[in-house]
Amino acid sequence: MSNVRVIGGAPLPNLPWEERAQGSQEVVWRYSRNPIIPRNPFPGANSTFNSAAVPFNGKFAGVFRCDSTAREMQIHAGFSDDGIHWQINPERIRFIHEDAEINGWEYGYDPRVVWIEDRYYITWCNGYHGPTIGVAWTTDFKEFHQLENAFLIFNRNGVLFPRRINGKFMMLSRPSDNGHTPFGDIFLSQSPDMVHWGCHRHVMGCTGGWQSTKIGAGPIPIETSEGWLLFYHGVLTSCNGFVYSFGAALLDLDEPWKVIHRSKNFLIAPWEQYECVGDVPNVTFPCAALTDAASGRIAIYYGCADTVTGLCFTTAQAVIDHLKAGN
Ligand code: BMA
Numbered sequence: 001m002s003n004v005r006v007i008g009g010a011p012l013p014n015l016p017w018e019e020r021a022q023g024s025q026e027v028v029w030r031y032s033r034n035p036i037i038p039r040n041p042f043p044g045a046n047s048t049f050n051s052a053a054v055p056f057n058g059k060f061a062g063v064f065r066c067d068s069t070a071r072e073m074q075i076h077a078g079f080s081d082d083g084i085h086w087q088i089n090p091e092r093i094r095f096i097h098e099d100a101e102i103n104g105w106e107y108g109y110d111p112r113v114v115w116i117e118d119r120y121y122i123t124w125c126n127g128y129h130g131p132t133i134g135v136a137w138t139t140d141f142k143e144f145h146q147l148e149n150a151f152l153i154f155n156r157n158g159v160l161f162p163r164r165i166n167g168k169f170m171m172l173s174r175p176s177d178n179g180h181t182p183f184g185d186i187f188l189s190q191s192p193d194m195v196h197w198g199c200h201r202h203v204m205g206c207t208g209g210w211q212s213t214k215i216g217a218g219p220i221p222i223e224t225s226e227g228w229l230l231f232y233h234g235v236l237t238s239c240n241g242f243v244y245s246f247g248a249a250l251l252d253l254d255e256p257w258k259v260i261h262r263s264k265n266f267l268i269a270p271w272e273q274y275e276c277v278g279d280v281p282n283v284t285f286p287c288a289a290l291t292d293a294a295s296g297r298i299a300i301y302y303g304c305a306d307t308v309t310g311l312c313f314t315t316a317q318a319v320i321d322h323l324k325a326g327n
Pocket of ligand 1: 110282303
């Protein structure tokens with residue numbers, strides 16, 4: 001067992017945290033008071049899930065997927081003192097466009113947020129004649145500046161790395177179709193300027209079982225001494241439709257399209273009532289992770305049944321030991 005160190009990020013002593021229950025063998029364990037965000041934290045919300053939180057000014061901020069009671073998919077900013085109790089703006093994010101060409105809102109969902117260099121970047125599944133990856137930045141979670149879409153349609157699950165690698169921004173994504181996509185591998189694309197993306201690399205595809213239909217990157221990868229730790233969702237097609245679980249992979253630090261280890265067994269699958277019952281049953285969908293670089297503790301935010309938001313916990317050491325042992 002090597003001594004895993006979290007290289008990226010900073011100490012986060014106020015990381016939301018709960019110890020694993022005594023006697024539990026789980027590598028990733030759920031918060032006992034899940035779900036942390038109900039489906040309707042403000043009037044007009046139908047569901048709040050697949051959302052992203054980051055440290056912000058000693059507290060926390062985030063971008064939340066809130067589908068409205070008109071069943072429009074929108075993204076909203078939110079704030080929290082402790083990472084558990086959230087105040088979410090009832091008004092959706094209205095982006096500022098320096099270039100009127102990219103004005104025009106169709107829908108947005110499944111946001112990710114990451115601090116890179118001097119600002120927070122947001123990526124999300126953005127409607128532009130079909131789903132693609134929207135990109136924007138903010139410094140205060142009040143004004144959001146939208147950049148060009150990263151790719152042509154159809155694409156989902158755009159996830160940035162938290163720093164340049166070999167001088168380039170890097171983004172994972174999952175090329176898809178215009179529907180519920182019965183296929184999908186994770187790819188990586190590179191950019192000198194956050195606008196032009198190329199040098200596309202295949203990262204990993206489907207295997208079997210819980211990850212036999214499609215896979216997609218989840219939270220921002222976590223930089224560790226052993227490689228980039230990536231949590232990703234995997235989908236199985238059952239007689240009742242898709243089942244979304246999640247696992248983890250370790251990617252090479254310098255060439256992150258090279259997979260060092262990946263999960264054979266899921267880490268979390270829809271087992272709890274709030275993960276199995278909702279607008280889309282049987283979905284656990286991680287979109288964000290907070291990491292305390294000092295302790296290696298990780299808190300993962302995940303959407304539950306496309307309805308509410310849950311929290312679960314692990315450590316970089318526990319996940320990486322688990323992957324290295326062939327699990
Ligand atoms: C995907 C996305 C996710 C959702 C999942 C399960 O295609 O729409 O937001 O959680 O399906 O419905």
